[in-house]
Amino acid sequence: MSDAIAFEAITKDFPGVRALEDVSFAVRGGEIHALMGENGAGKSTLLRILGGDHTPESGETIVAGIKVELATPHVALEHGIRVIYQEPNLVPGVSVAENLFVGRLPRRGLILDRRKLNAMAEREIERLGATFAPDDLLSDLSTAQRQMVEIGKALAANARILALDEPSSSLSSREVDHLFSVLRRLREDDVAIIYVSHRLAEVMTLSDRITILRDGRHVGTVETAATDEQALIRMMVGRDVDRLFAHTERDLGTPMLEVKGLTTERIADVSFSVRGAEVVGVAGLMGSGRSALARAIYGLDPIVAGSVAVDGRELAISGPGDAIRAGIALCPEDRKRDALVLQRSVAENVALTSQGRLARFGYIDRGREAELVDSYVRDLRIKTPDRDVLVVNLSGGNQQKVVLARALAMRPRVLILDEPTRGIDIGAKSEIYALIEELAASGMAIVLISSELVEVIGLADRIIVMRDGSMTGELAGATVTEEEILTLAMVPVIAPVIAPAALDITA
């Protein structure tokens, strides 16, 4: 097997941050090569260099033995390189077929040859083993199906090098299985596959070799068969992460958050309470109403019926401002969409909801602001050169910490965390877990929404399970098993005919 793509001494700088330093490794044809590392390790930057989206400061990229300057995405495509980023790169308003062959649509004279296009698309879809049709509108497809279209697009362009950035992060386990079988088939066809993932288990089953980056540097490339998860974690973090969850006994306080019969357009009759120093987990499949519950409490969705009380006082919540004043803080699920102002500094982002406290007659006391921000940068170990760096230049894990810092800076009584560790590496995860424990111990009431069951079980004192907008059960802490949660989260298998469709959790 020869090297399909080799990186040699790649270095890349961003304003204020060196993203990659002297990184060299190679990927063979017919190999699934996993790329791992914590957030900020440089994985995404490397993919962007491969895709011609970023130009390195120095170093070389060698495609099939020939030195190539991947100056633009177009050049990368011409060399058979296809990078599938986390953000989909598809046209939602047109058909699958047109998406597959965009830029190379077959024509008869000036007119699109739709019959030929659909036939071509049919072949690609078959190759993928996908279930959609060529003339399905892309916007009607699920996330998983769209990902298949992305891969199909790469194959239709005869990609010899395929790189995927966290492709499994929004897929169900069944969809992940399908993705894997497609990738394995591509491996048979001698395609070189670079697979970026945080999920150790996935990487262990799928990949042939694993390259680990840490702080922008190449730590090592290992044969998957010759390593184990512990060794990988050590390489990624640079130290042992022996126990992720250190559950401590806490004395629960009085009920801090009480939700009674809460009903909105998306949830129905949800009741639960959280005591001081308690962590209540909310589990459920995607679209089960987990996040809608958070939105309702935080005043983002109009409340149709029911009540929310903090510290025994019922609230009239008509917007986030009311929730904030009542001492409720929310860390939303999608940090880039809902939380961060990327083009502003770390300081401004952290202080955004606490400005009132830092200002007199609207004039911000910069000294006090700096003190506040620096204390959170220190406590949460936000990796940033200084507080004036734009948030856009931070890695995902550190961005998430900025969101957390903003919520904590409000000194909330109730903290709602919606997927606090999504897309975050294991090192940052363990830090956030420890932080949640610490905050609870300080008497805060915490609602933890997560699709990672291990996390919910490991951290929560009690777990609420949701399905189709309703609560289906409440389970008590440490003894809960994943099976118990899943049983409550999924549609009971009474009507086997409709069950599989309903399980297709892509809403």
Added chain:
Amino acid sequence: MSSAPPATSRTRRPRLQRLLPPEQRGVLTALIVLCVILAIASQYFLTPANIANLLVGVALVGIVAAGETFVMLSGGLDISVGSIVAFSGVVAAIVLTATHNAGAAVFAGVATGAVSGILNGLIITTLRINALIVTLATMSIFLGLTYIVAGGKAVGATDATFSWLGNGNVLGIPNPIIVLVLVFVIGHFVLAYTTLGRNIYAMGGNAEAARLSGINLTRYRIGLYTTSGALAGLSGVILTARLGSGQPIAGAGVELTAITAVVLGGTSLSGGVGSMFGTALGVLVLGTLSNGLILLRVPAFYQYLTRGAVLLLAVGLDHYRGRISTIMSRRTSR
């Protein structure tokens, strides 16, 4: 992550970058180049009289541009400001004629602008229509109202006190320049040092994040369009005072010149990036340009041409700066 990343040692942002964000380097370069060329080409250019002349010339557009900066930073756009300038100017003239009270005229003019702005804000927030479309419509509506109240012709405004506003001076500094500087100083202060400013940047950078942080977007939007309208009104009042009459055609094209200045100053069309200082630079470039062309006796028609060219050059320079610096650093690293 206790181990410090190896990169942080070389990552301190230079002071220059703090004082002058990258999006403003193009416009500053343009201003310096223009000034150097003009200082060489015309001995008259750097005289105090000419500089005062230059600044009075841009005062009206500058005040409007300051208001536009607020709106554009928040992610909005207001193209009705030209019509508001005319509307407010005419209303001020009418009130002056009726009351012979300069104070009442100024108040009426600014209030007309503010009310027009409130209207813009209310329509945008309640009907949730794109700001460009709303202000495109109100641009026409306000101009129509201007002609209607003016009866289709200029309205005289000849009052000594009122006229002093536009033509007088304090300690030798012409009044329009004083107003211009005040507006920019206050605008800069608000944007850079207050919670209000922070929230404007936040809503322009990410409206959803701002909303989730408890910022009342509706109230802010209405407030910002009102500010923009009031400043356009102020500009209209000063214009009327200078001309000695309120003229319905007075505001034609002001909105585009103001937006040109704002964009030239590095403010992003999508909001969230830019500053009042940048807009000031943008205004100065436009003013210097027209002043210089007059000094060099270039026919006025060429102003439009050069204005467009400078906009493309300054913005283009910023766009390619990234590429250039990459190439330079690559060269030095080898």
